[in-house]
Amino acid sequence: MKSKYQIHLLTAAVLSIVLNGCFSLTLSAQSGTKKAADKPAKAVDWKLGVALYTFSSMSFPEQLAYADSASLKYVEGFVFAKSGxxxxxxxxxxLSPAGIQNLKKKVADQGLKMESIYVIGGKNIADWKRDFEVAKAFGVKYVTAEPPRNMWDSVDSLAGIYGIKVALHNHWKENSIYWHPDSVLAALKGHPNFGACPDLGHYPKSGINPLDALKKLDGKIIGIHLKDIAEYNNNKIQDVPVGTGVVDFPAVFAELKHQRFNGYVMFERDTKEQPNNLTSLKQMVNYYYKTLDLPRPFFPK
Known part of the structure; x- marks a missing residue:
């Protein structure tokens, strides 16, 4: 028979093995959880497209054709576009409901998705309801908009009724109440249907680094307008192709990955090049894929 001393030693050894095994499993589980939490969103998770205002002088069907020519999948319309x-x-x-359905079919026939639209709203609830009706008919998930302060509650309420989010969009200081990310955050308080759609090319006009703005809006961003500008603190100049101005896009993309952003990324040009912006749009698409080290797109002729 084993002595009590030997039995105690054996018991202690078994207990030590069990505890060490449990501790190792716990560490392994914690490590796996941390790795999962630290995993950034892949760039391919971003819904890449173009704001059709890039081709604002064209009709809606023509805008769709240009977006398709740039090998983009998503488009963001605007309610004051010409229908063709x-x-x-x-x-x-x-447009009548039938007219909107006509254009909605053209989006699908072109192999595109329009899940957002820029709306202008107005000073009364009827104007906003009109635009929400258009958005609903197109089947979008959010509208990009700039509602005035006195309409925040009403617009947020309409957004809830229609089941469509509102992405607050910025212009520069003298042109928009949303020129600073802090003003966007103020509008989000108490308005659960509001989010943000930062325009990266407009921030420098007000002396704001777009990267700093994105950090402030972490977790609030629905979509982004990719735009570049030649210099800071000059609201008289127009945009330049993405990657040729002052915006640090490698840092922007790194920040979006850090935030695990998985929303919409829309190229946009305000400048009207001749004969159109298709060449610069393709240039920007190439820059995007090259910067993110992704396979380059095929541009149909």
């Missing part, structure tokens, strides 16, 4: 000759160039927000 077939619909007598009626602006989108004045």
């Amino acid at each position: 000759k077939e619909l007598k160039d009626t602006v989108l927000f004045k």
Whole structure:
């Protein structure tokens, strides 16, 4: 028979093995959880597209064709676009339900997705309801907008009723109440249907580093307008192609990955190049894929 001393030693040894095993499993589980939590969003998770305002002088069907030519999948419309000759160039927000369905079919036939639209709203609830009706008819998930302060509650309420989020969009200081990310954050308080759509090319006009703005808006961003500008603190100049101005896009992309952002990334040009912005759009698409070290897109002829 084993002595009590030997039995105690054996018991202690077994207990030590069990505890060490449990501790190792716990560390392994914690390590796995940490790795999962630290894993950044892949760039391919971003929904890449173009704001159709890039081709604002064209009709809606023409805008879609240009987006397709740039090998982009997503487009963001705007409610004051011309609908095309077939619909007598009626602006989108004045179209009949049948007219909107006509254009919605063109989006699908082109192999594109339009999950956002820029709306202008107005000074009364009727104007905003009109634009939300257009957005609903197109089946978008959010509207990009700049509601005035006195309409925040009403617009947020409408967004809840229609099930469509509102992405607050910035212009520069003298042109927009949303010029600073802090003003966007102020608007988000108490308005659960609001989010942010930072325009990276407008921030420098007000002396704001776009990277700092993105950090402040962490977790609030629905979509982004990719735009570049030649210098800071000059609101008289127009944009330049993404990657050729002062915006540090490698740092921007790194920050979005850090935030695990998985929303919409929309190229946009305000400048009107001749004959159109398609060449610079393709240039920007190439820059995006090259900077993120992703396979380059194929541009159909």
